[in-house]
Each structure stands twice: as structure tokens, then as C-alpha cells.
Amino acid sequence: MNNGTPPDQARTEFDVIVIGAGINGVGLMRELALQNVRVLVVDRADICSGASCAPSRLIHGGIKYLETGEFRLVAQSTLERNLLLRNAPHVVHPLPTTVPVSSWFGGIVPSIRRFVGLGGKMADRGAVVTELGMLIYDFLGRHNRVMPRHRFFPRRQTRARWPHMATSVMATGQYYDAAITQPERLGYECVRDAMMTESGCVIATYTRIESFHDGTLTLRDRLSGRSWQARAPVVVNAGGAWIDQVNAILGLRTRYIDGTKGSHLLLRHDALLRELDGHMVYFGTPDGRICLAYPFLGHVLVGSTDIRLRDPDAAICTDAEQTYMLDMLGAQFPGFSFSADDVIYRYCGVRPLPASGASDPGAISRDHIVHEDRLGPTVLFSLVGGKWTTFRGLAEEVADTILPRLGGARQVSTRLLPIGGGRNFPRPARQATYLAGIAEAYGIPPERVRTLFARYGTLAQDIARFCAHVADMPLRSLPTYTRREIAFIARYEQVRQVADILYRRTTIALSGALTPDVAREVADVAGDALGWDADEIQRQARDAWQQAETCHHMAAHPMPEVVRPEAIGA
Secondary structure, eight states, X not given: OOOSSOOSSSEEEOSEEEEOOSXXXXXXXXXXXXXXXOEEEEOSSSTTOSGGGSSOOEEOOOGGGGGGTOHHHHHHHHHHHHHHHHHOTTTEEEEEEEEEEOOSSTTHHHHHHHHTTOOOOOOOOOHHHHHHHHHHHHHHTOTTOOSOOOEEXXXXXXXXXXXXXXXXXXXXXXXXXXXXXXXXXHHHHHHHHHHTSSSOOEEEOSEEEEEEETTEEEEEEXXXXXXXXXXXXXXXXXXGGGHHHHHHHHTOOOOOBOOEXXXXXXXXXXXXXXXXXXXXXXXXXXXXOEEEEEEETTEEEEEOOOEEXXXXXXXXXOHHHHHHXXXXXXXXXXXXXXXXXXXXXXXXXXXXXBOOOOSSGGGSOOSEEEEEXXXXXXXXXXXXXXXXXXXXXXXXXXXXXXXXXXXXXXXXXXXXXXXXXXXXXXXXXXXXXXXXXXXXXXXXXXXXXXXXXXXXXXXXXXXXXXXXXXXXXXXXXXXXXXXXXXXXXXXXXXXOSHHIIIIIISSTTTTTOOOHHHHHHHHHHHHHHHTOOHHHHHHXXXXXXXXXXXXXXXXXXXXXXOOOOOOTTO
């Protein structure tokens, strides 16, 4: 298994080259590898380091897409949600969702206009519209159902359950979707699944495309400076919001993408966290947008904005967006107060939506489109749109298009195939026995095994084995992690930068636990595992912390004399 570095050969032949290691790219890598197709995935940064690490962290059917008549998309999304709950139970969990209702008949006319394509803002979704939407949602999600159907609660029950919610709320509807705790990690696990096959797949992270000529890509490793070439009869552009830019490098001028940015906040607000009590509140705003708030890693995740953005590299969560989300949350929960002091982390990503003339960004379809072009002897597919929930379904569709071009056929269905740490996942009634067996086998305290299992699913057994029978110590700066745990991730999980560990293989940064001391200590452990010298370890720690300050969250502990690195994804 390579660690994200180029192959030893100066030029290598593949069956398929995928440009972009976001979730669509690595999902396709896994899908094709399981059909014994040799795939190269190239990304200028880390696995799932672009838009794929900045979603609302929901695995959902998209109930709001019913308003624009996208029944096929909702049916596919609810199916894929149900499959992910089965195939990735270590990171995907049911999420009861509450929709506040402030009128009986609000939104009927705008919903009809949106359904027939005439547009219109949905400033009020009344009881009739909400109940009808939930009935349809339940029906479309009936295949492989694993969660209860919706319910409706009148004013008295609503006030008892939500005492700090706006008094204008006369009822609430409740349905079920799902949340994903570590989408970036699931992306890595797709790569791991692909690399564990015998197909000869390769991933090259931190690698730029320098040129494309006569079917051959010339690539340069950004960290080592080494240049090499790769060739394949099929190239897939899974560059997300950067698809048109990638096509330009390949010599093809396109306008496939019309991205919108979505920003999110992580709040430390214990009172709201208690009232949410495991539920998401999904509510409309006076300007017709949708906002949400739900418990996440012991805090409250709030989102999101939906703003057109031409340059995906310019995506940041602005102070104005933060103020907007806090104001909307305050209007929904006037019994609480919210301020910038509650924000411990904020992030922003760009949705790679299809090019559209729609004036309302919320009306642009979230469905995917696969464009096919030719570049001399090479077939080029551009994967436009889609969403986290449907990545497996999109990969399946694209693989079934590619396989005949290669003279092959599908060998394995991934529909019911567990991903990464979801493989051999024990049922709840058997988990205690399963974890006790790991603790006994490797001499690790049961509480420690439970922590590893919560983070990595059944891959916890590999980490427990690595940590056993040696002196393993908790990190001084973050005792919930150990040195051997971090060393395992650095050595075996395609890590090339300490930021890969802090932001994507773990939830250290997202949970608000990242400090300069944590960055230094994790860099020290990773550097020892990967053979970095003292100067490289110091640089890695500084870059990782500066990335936190400039790209993601509200810094509270400045690290002085830091050289500003390139932004994430650059």
C-alpha cells in the first residue's frame, strides 16, 4: 500500500485515472477497485480536503428537494442514506429531526410555484405543506428502511418539548435522517478498501497536474518536487468545484459548475445542547433559506449559508455569515442568547452544483450530471454535482458506464458491502462481548477500547494491536489520544502532513481541541513515525496551526512567528 507518494516508475499505465480525491473521486476508486480495475487517484492536497470536508455532515434524503419536484433524487438519497446506516454504522447514525410549524396553510402557493418551476421563496412552511412533505418522504424512503416514520406534535406537546423555542411555533413535525461524525475519515476508508484489493490501485496526494498531452498526464509531487507521468484510456474529473479549472488544464474549455458556498459554525452552548437532546432542528427563515442546528461532538453544529461563488479558492466563512446564522438561530430560540463568543470553530465549503441560470441558489438541483468528452484517444468524464449521501450510487452509475469501455463487467455489488470500520460491525447486543475480547487479547483497558471503537469502528482492532505490548502514553496536550494511536495513523493511513491527522483522520480540530501544544505534540509523534527531521517537525506544527487560524476556526491561542502557508486545497 503506497502512502500517497508517486509510483517508483517514471511513467505508469492505469485503466482509469481519477482527478480529485473528494468523496466522489475516492468513492469511484473503491467501486472500480472492487471490479479489479487499476485506478490512479490524483489530488493536489489530501483525501477529502476540499468541499468534502465542509458539508453539513448530514446523510439525508433531502426533504426540501420535494419542493422542486426532484422525486428521483429524494428516492435515491433516502435509499443511500438507509444503506450507509447499514454499511457505515461506525460513523453514520440516525438523527431525529424536528421541523417547527408556525401556521396551518403557509407556503401552499409558493410550494406549487416551485414545484412547477416558476420559483418563489418559501418563507413559511405551514402544517399542511409540512405533513404532506413528510408523508411523501416516508413513502420514497421505504426501501431498506431502518428508521421510524414521521410524527406530528400539537402546540402543547411542542411547548413542553421545546420550552425555549419561539412562541409563534404552533406545532412540530418529526422525521428521521442521519448524521455522519467523520465524513473525511469515511473518505479515507474508501481509499483503504480500494488499496486492500489486488487491483494495483495507487493514490497520489499533494500532486499537481502540470500538463496533458496525447493521453499522458505529467504530474509533480508538491512535497518532494518529483515529476512523473501517468496514462489511462479513461480519465475522470472529480474535481468538484474545480472541475472547469481541471478541464482547462487538460485542454478543454467547459462551464459545467456554478458553485455556491455553505458556511457552518460549531457552538459551545450547553443550554441549547441540552434542549436539543440528540435532535436536529430544521427550520425556514424569513428570506426563504433553510437553517439547521444539531448536537455534534459535544457541541452544536449550525448551518448553513447558500451563496453563489465564482472562485472556490476564495471560500471562507465571513463574519457576516456568522452573524446571519446566529441571528436566525436566535429568532428560532429567543429563550437563549447567542454571540460570537459561543463560536469555537467555523468552516466553509463550495457545493459543486451544475451551471444554472436560477436566480435562487437554493433552487439549483443537487442531483448529479456526468458529462462525457473526448481528448484525442482519451475518454473524459466530468462528475458534476451530487452530494455526500449519494456518493456510492454515483460511483456505481459511473463504474457501470466505464466498465464496458474497458472490456469488463461488474464483478461485485457494493450496495450491501460495508465500508472500512463498518465491516464485521457487531450488533448492539454483542458489542460489549466484542470489545471485551479486544481488551483481553491486547491487554488494553476496556474504556480505552470503547474510545477506539467509537472513533474507528472495527478498525479499532488494528490500532489496539499496534498499541499493545509496548509503552503507550497519552498525549500530554490531549490525553484522550495516545502516542501509538497517532503513530499508527501517521504510518498506515496515507498521511503526508500533520494537518491530515488533525483535520481529516481524526476530529481533533473540528471538536475544538486543537491548540498549538496539540499541533506540536502530534507533529512530533508523526515526525518520528515518518522520519521527519527536527526542522520539518517544527514546520509541520506551525503550518497545521496556521491553517486553523486562517482557514477554519476562531483562534484563541496564537502561535507567534508563523509563516503563512497556502490555504487548504490550494
